[in-house]
Amino acid sequence: MKQQRPLLITNGKVVTPDGVREQPIVCIDGRIAAVDASEAQGDVDTLDARGRIVAPGIVDLGVFAIDKPAFHFGGITRAALMPDQSPPLDLPSRVNYIAKSGKPDLWVHPLAAATQELSGEDLAEFALMREAGARGIATGRRWIADSGVMLRVLRYAAMLDLVVVSHAEDGGIAGEAVATAGEMATRLGLPSAPVEAEALAVARDIALAEMSGARLHFRQVTTRAALDLVRAAKARGVAVTAGVTPAHFMLSDLATGDFRTFARLSPPLREDSDRLAVVEAIGDGTIDVISSGHDPRGPEDKRLPFSDAEPGMAGAETLLAMTLSLVRDNVLSLERAFELLSANPARLLGVEAGTLEAGREADILLVDTDKPWVVSTARMTASAGNTPFDGQPVQGRAIAVVKGGVQVIAN
Amino acid sequence: MTSDGTPTQSGRYPAGGHAFPHGSLTGIAQLERHEILYLLDEAEQWVDFNRQSEKHCDLLAGLTIINAFFENSTRTLLSFEIAGKRLGADVVNMHAAQSSVKKGETLIDTAITLNAMRADAIVIRHGSSGAVDLIASKVDCPVLNAGDGQHEHPTQALLDALALRHALEARGEGSEDFTGLTITICGDILHSRVARSNILCLQAMGASVRVCAPPALMPVGIERMGAEPFHDFDAALKGCDVAMMLRLQTERMSGQFIPSAREYHHLYGLTQHRLQRCAPDALVMHPGPMNRGVEIDSDVADMLDRSIITRQVEMGVAVRMACLDILTRKGRGLPGWQGDLGKGQWA
Numbered sequence: 001m002k003q004q005r006p007l008l009i010t011n012g013k014v015v016t017p018d019g020v021r022e023q024p025i026v027c028i029d030g031r032i033a034a035v036d037a038s039e040a041q042g043d044v045d046t047l048d049a050r051g052r053i054v055a056p057g058i059v060d061l062g063v064f065a066i067d068k069p070a071f072h073f074g075g076i077t078r079a080a081l082m083p084d085q086s087p088p089l090d091l092p093s094r095v096n097y098i099a100k101s102g103k104p105d106l107w108v109h110p111l112a113a114a115t116q117e118l119s120g121e122d123l124a125e126f127a128l129m130r131e132a133g134a135r136g137i138a139t140g141r142r143w144i145a146d147s148g149v150m151l152r153v154l155r156y157a158a159m160l161d162l163v164v165v166s167h168a169e170d171g172g173i174a175g176e177a178v179a180t181a182g183e184m185a186t187r188l189g190l191p192s193a194p195v196e197a198e199a200l201a202v203a204r205d206i207a208l209a210e211m212s213g214a215r216l217h218f219r220q221v222t223t224r225a226a227l228d229l230v231r232a233a234k235a236r237g238v239a240v241t242a243g244v245t246p247a248h249f250m251l252s253d254l255a256t257g258d259f260r261t262f263a264r265l266s267p268p269l270r271e272d273s274d275r276l277a278v279v280e281a282i283g284d285g286t287i288d289v290i291s292s293g294h295d296p297r298g299p300e301d302k303r304l305p306f307s308d309a310e311p312g313m314a315g316a317e318t319l320l321a322m323t324l325s326l327v328r329d330n331v332l333s334l335e336r337a338f339e340l341l342s343a344n345p346a347r348l349l350g351v352e353a354g355t356l357e358a359g360r361e362a363d364i365l366l367v368d369t370d371k372p373w374v375v376s377t378a379r380m381t382a383s384a385g386n387t388p389f390d391g392q393p394v395q396g397r398a399i400a401v402v403k404g405g406v407q408v409i410a411n
Numbered sequence: 412m413t414s415d416g417t418p419t420q421s422g423r424y425p426a427g428g429h430a431f432p433h434g435s436l437t438g439i440a441q442l443e444r445h446e447i448l449y450l451l452d453e454a455e456q457w458v459d460f461n462r463q464s465e466k467h468c469d470l471l472a473g474l475t476i477i478n479a480f481f482e483n484s485t486r487t488l489l490s491f492e493i494a495g496k497r498l499g500a501d502v503v504n505m506h507a508a509q510s511s512v513k514k515g516e517t518l519i520d521t522a523i524t525l526n527a528m529r530a531d532a533i534v535i536r537h538g539s540s541g542a543v544d545l546i547a548s549k550v551d552c553p554v555l556n557a558g559d560g561q562h563e564h565p566t567q568a569l570l571d572a573l574a575l576r577h578a579l580e581a582r583g584e585g586s587e588d589f590t591g592l593t594i595t596i597c598g599d600i601l602h603s604r605v606a607r608s609n610i611l612c613l614q615a616m617g618a619s620v621r622v623c624a625p626p627a628l629m630p631v632g633i634e635r636m637g638a639e640p641f642h643d644f645d646a647a648l649k650g651c652d653v654a655m656m657l658r659l660q661t662e663r664m665s666g667q668f669i670p671s672a673r674e675y676h677h678l679y680g681l682t683q684h685r686l687q688r689c690a691p692d693a694l695v696m697h698p699g700p701m702n703r704g705v706e707i708d709s710d711v712a713d714m715l716d717r718s719i720i721t722r723q724v725e726m727g728v729a730v731r732m733a734c735l736d737i738l739t740r741k742g743r744g745l746p747g748w749q750g751d752l753g754k755g756q757w758a
Contacts (some may be wrong), residue, residue, distance in 0.1 A: 088458030130571055183632035187440070189540040189561030189607055196629065305539030307560065 001104040003405035005031045005045050008366065009065060012049030015056070015338050016356055025054060027362035027405035033360050047407065052399065054310045055338050057135060058320065059354050061243060061345035062138070064295040068100075068106050070316040070382035072409045074292065075114035075398030077106065077363035080349055082165075083113035084140045090116050090124040090133035099133025103406040109349050110251050111165055114153045126160055135349040138165035138219075138309050141266060143201050147208065154214035163215040163241075163348045168226060169267055177266045178307045178385040191307055195274060199225035206233045206240055208380030217241045217348055220293065222248040222267050224277035225278040230331060231286045241348060242281070243289035243314055246322030247388055251277045255310050255388055258308040262377075265293075266311035270378045282340070283331045289348070290340045290409040292319040296384035314382035317375075318389050322395035324369055334369075366400035373397060425436050435547040435554040438563035439611040447615055450733055451573050457729035458577070461497070470533070474531035474739060479521065481537040482506040486699060486724065487557050487567075491534050494731035500531070518542060519549055526550040527697065531740055535559070540604075553738035555731075559601050566730055568608035572616060573726040575653065578694055578719045586679035590617030591634050593690075595647045596638075597623040597679060598706055599655025600669075601630045606657060610638045623647035625667055627668040644679050648688040649747065655696040656681050656707045672705050681707045685716070694719055 013020050014035065026033045026044075027125045049293070057077025064082050071079060079115040081098055083089035089098060102108040102211055112134035116122045118141075126137055137391035139377040143151040143166070157164045177193035179185035185192035185251045202218060206229060209216035221242040247265055252272040261271055281287045295312030302309050327337050346354025353361040375392045377385030401409045431446055439447070459465065480488055488504060495502035507521065518537075522545075525527040525533050532553045535543045540560030547554040558564040572589075577614045596614050600606045600622050613620050614637050622633055623641040633640050641647035648654060659675055669675050681695065695711055695718045703709045712718055 100518065181631035183635040185605070186630040186632045187636060189559075189604060191561070192631070258546055303545075305518070305537065305542040305545055305560070307539050307541075 001404070001406050002360070003027065005043055006033070007047060007362070007402065007405050008044045009047045009049055009054055009402075011112075012054035012366065013051065014054045014356055015335055017339065017343065019335060020053070025356060025364065027364070027402070030362055030404035032336055032358050032360050032362050033357060035356060037213060044369060047366070047400065047402070048340045053334070053357070053367040053369055055367050056342040056354050056356050057365055057401065057403065058341045059292065059345040059349065060316065060319065061217075061247060061289050061348065062111070063292060063316070065313065066102055066106070066108055067294060067314075067316060067383050068102065069297060070294065070296070070314065070380070071106055072314040072401050073381045073398070074318070075320050075365040075367065075401055076292070076316055077401065077403050078109060078346070078351065078353060079106065079294075080109040080111050080135060080345070081140050082140060083111055083118060085336070086172035088140070089129075089134075090118065090120045091127040091284045092125060095129045096132040097348045103409045105403045109133070109135040109236065111136045114139045114144065115149065118142065120146060120149060122154060123149070126162060127157055130160055130162060132146045135161070135339060135351065136163040136217075139167050141167060141227040143169050143171045144202050147204060150190040150205065150206045151212060154208050154212035154216065158212050161215075163217050165219050166201075167219060168198050168201040168205065168218045170197045170200040173200065177268070178264060178311075179256060180253055180270050181272050183251060184256060187255065188259065188306070188369045190256075192268075193291065195223040195225065195270060197198045198223045199229060202229045206230070206238060209240055210238050213239070213350070215239045215241075217243065217289070219243050219246060219291070220248065220267060221281070221287070222270055222278060223274045227277055227281040227286050231281070234286070241288040241344070242277055242286060244282070244287050245291055245292055245293035246319060247293070247313060247315070248321055249275060249326070251275070251388055253381065256306065259390070261302045261304060261306055261309035262313065262386050262390065264302075264306055264309045264311050265313060265388075279331055280325070282326060288340065288344045289316070290323050291345065294382070296382045297386045298384045302386050312386070313388055314380060314384055314386050317380055317386060318394065320367070321373075321394040322389070325394070327369070328395070330402050350406060362402060364402040365398045366395065368399045369396045371395065371399070382402070418667065423574055424595040425541050434735055434738070434741075436565055436738060437543050437547055437554065437556045439565045439608045439615070440563065441545065441549045442615070444457045444615045447569070447572070447612060450677040450730070450737065451576065453737060454573050454726070454729045454733035457732040458470050458573075458726065460520065461725070461728055466497050467499065468497070469499040469738060470736060471531075473496070474500040474742075475496040475529065476500045476501065476735065477503045477505060477525055477528070478530045478534045478557070479505045479507055479525060479536075481518075481542070482536070482558070484536055486727075487536065488722045490724070491557060491731050494728050494735055496726070498735060500735070518539045518545065522546040522549040531742055532735055547733070552732070552742070555734055557736065558604050561603055562606065563608045564604040565608050566727070566734060567605050568612035570723055570727040570730040571609055571696060571698070571735075572612055573656070573730055574696070574719050574723040575694065577684065577722060577726065582692075585648070588616040589613060589660055591650045592651040593621065593650065594618050594655060595621040595623060596657065597644060597647065597681070599628045599660050600633065600657070601626040602660060603657050609655065610636050614638075620665060621647050621651065623670055623679070625675075648685060649683055653694045653696060654681055654686070654689055657698065658700060659702055659706045661705075672702070674707050680705065681711050682709065684711055686711055692718065696720065696723060698723065
């Protein structure tokens, strides 16, 4: 699926880092040739945006499954896959296979396992996996408990200029917890861990990142205390970034009230004061990335008692709409929203995408920011419909997705 | 109870209303105060019935009650079995804990199977919080929670309330509820479903509830359930009217939560000496089984005038008879019983 003819996108409001501009975009040979119409000559395809938003394709950092229909529905053109696969992405051959798996209409950027078999003990072959296509190193669903191992991971990754994606949850404190310690977990009798489990892990990993000079990205930071640590580290110049998924800025642990396993997530949903802290951190720039955490789980994983159910949610389809709700609530601007969804994750992964600039890959969305729809597990295109947002009315949707200059979907 | 053995219906609910508008009993949290009182009133008649030499009636004759216990139990299972049999039902015990059935699809499969066997009531014990709610949503017969994980054990709380009410009545201090009483629950609050159900039940009946445990065994946010938390047992006992001791779960004592049973007894064991800190004539309760010499000394547990531990066991059968009776009334075609049963998706 190579772009055969130039594509001219007209009548759109183009989201650039400098603001929203009404201007055409020209794509040639899979790349953005110009952010004006001057190079559109001769035989071109035209896509009339009809006044809609034209935005960079979403780069979803840290998904657990490649789910092309769901990604295309959600406007995701690139996805960084976590190493927690079966088998784990801890060998160059596996990374190489995954790196090619979605092309041409979806690019998958594997995150290589930091340790062999994700056991938290022996380092995996980062350099060979980088050559095989890995765009980062990740600790997987678990925290590396041994600080010595984590320091070596960070040092080695720094040498290779690979970002390290860390799971911020002190495993010793978290244990078998499935909920955040607090009134809701106590009432439901769920094994729970205090919010400090996250802050402790963040504090340690920041200290190790400072020692090693590595680029450290926390895939999800969900508590006020941990966000304060990230804020302070950034202020003193540590190369640390933080991500979050919509569940943690939209929902609190009240969503687990009826033992609803769709709200069984990792890290678990927090009390509302922490949810508000996440919203605040998105607004003030402490959070750099909003990703879907896409982890579709079938009924065999979710139709269980809460503590026996697997954590995770299908998030790809709702990522854009939930982020746009922050724009409507004036938490952030539209340009900033796409920095968090596209530009920042692309920068962390070192890929030439994420912004609508000449020379970048032509991964482009047409977004109707007002389009109303209702999230429905029954109608999701994801491989499983486990969303805690089931039944929620939302606004905003990608109505067309262009990947490498070729339109792959029109919703 | 009428002369022919038919239970009377309490007048505690409004004419044409529903005294117990629940299809299943999954927790105390679902109950209003008047519903708790109604269950206790109904259980009273079975206390008298159980003290007769002839302890059998045909109220539930022809009904099948399945006790599905996914977790080991002796006294609760026996209590439910006796309750069902005294009411004339066919009682079947399923010892799921001894088979490979533990979790996963199998739990819902089991619910489907039990439903297909046309049980008239299912009693569930399971090691995971919320498992009973899950099953109750999948079957179309009443489900009784006999303990789910660390969540709830509603019949235990009801039998505790009934035992306490009886003991107070025997002293001439009886009243409909526990307004003015201070009750201290001490032990492994973190892992205890009995504590959670009792906090809700006793508070609904007007009591002030204190909870006491070492920090590692005290759940976060317990004060938001209305219970006053203590780590100092002596302070927690001061002036209380009832000391409710919980079993220290020895299987959890491998240095993770407390250093040793010996040290635990030193700090949290109920001794004769400590009992003096309570109100004069304070009552002693324990849901059993007891670790004598750990959370409670034998000379306290066996005090005839203060300990109501055996009375709790006795009330357990009566409470479970009342629950089985009430929850099956809709199925038996008795008018005035709403019973919002499960989805019946596989019915």
